[in-house]
Amino acid sequence: MQMFPKSYAFLRNSLLAVIALLLPVWGFAQDSTAATAEGMRANGKIYVVVLVISTIFVGIILFLIYLERRIRKIEKNLH
């Protein structure tokens, strides 16, 4: 059952969380015929920019949290 070392579990789970957050976007990509100015298509598609930058930001934060937890574990083992 344990396919990955324990320290990778957090990273894997956070990756799945990011993918789950992106699902609605892929859903939008499916109906390319609708020419409505709603949701992700409104305001010159600025929401898409917000989404892209938020994705990068969430990824960086998750990586920082991962580092934080790894370092904390090493510190605990030392003492």
Added chain:
Amino acid sequence: MRKYWWKILSILLLAYAVIGGFLLPVPRLPIVHESIRNLYFHVPMWFTMVVLFVISVVYSVKYLRSNHLKDDLYALCFASVGVVFSIFGMITGMEWAYYTWPADTQEASFLWTGDPKQLCAALCMLIYLAYLVLRGSIADYDKRAKISAVYNIFACALMFPLIFIIPRMVPSLHPGSDGNNPADPNHLDATMRMVFWPAVLGWILLSVWISTLLIRINLIAKKEIIYADVS
């Protein structure tokens, strides 16, 4: 919770800056147009750099008083992350200027405009890169710590005129020279202030977080040197 509330605060403030920075209204300005939103990201890089360099020099002074190599390590880590943020500030500034500053007033329409603010910021970066080079050139731990701590004080003393004074004394395309004073609380539009200052605080907290991670890794990696030397 008591120990890491500021990390959560940093994430919340930056999430607000990323989302509000793009969606909240900004004044309609000539030339810069929507690129004024870069203010939420380019300027906090430099604010963060200044704060990190000041924290670094505090630890350098602390080292000179205590002679604990731990303080020297703190000074090094804060200065290193400060250099990283100065690189971000420089690159984002070059990109912003390339698309907004009029090319015909410059000698060449190129990423390097030679603006006084840009030149002085680059000098400041070189001074701090020299700090890292200086450290690498001395093998003895105590000698390295002492010489680089003294150098760090000089570097910090040079940073202030280079970033805040000289660019404002000469004509420059960068905002802040030519009589307009960014320290005036009414200088910035009210809506933009509501995003700008949270963004500044968020970036500073994030940079301190990154610095502490770097410090903790080095405290583990160099524990024989650091804890053996307490004299």
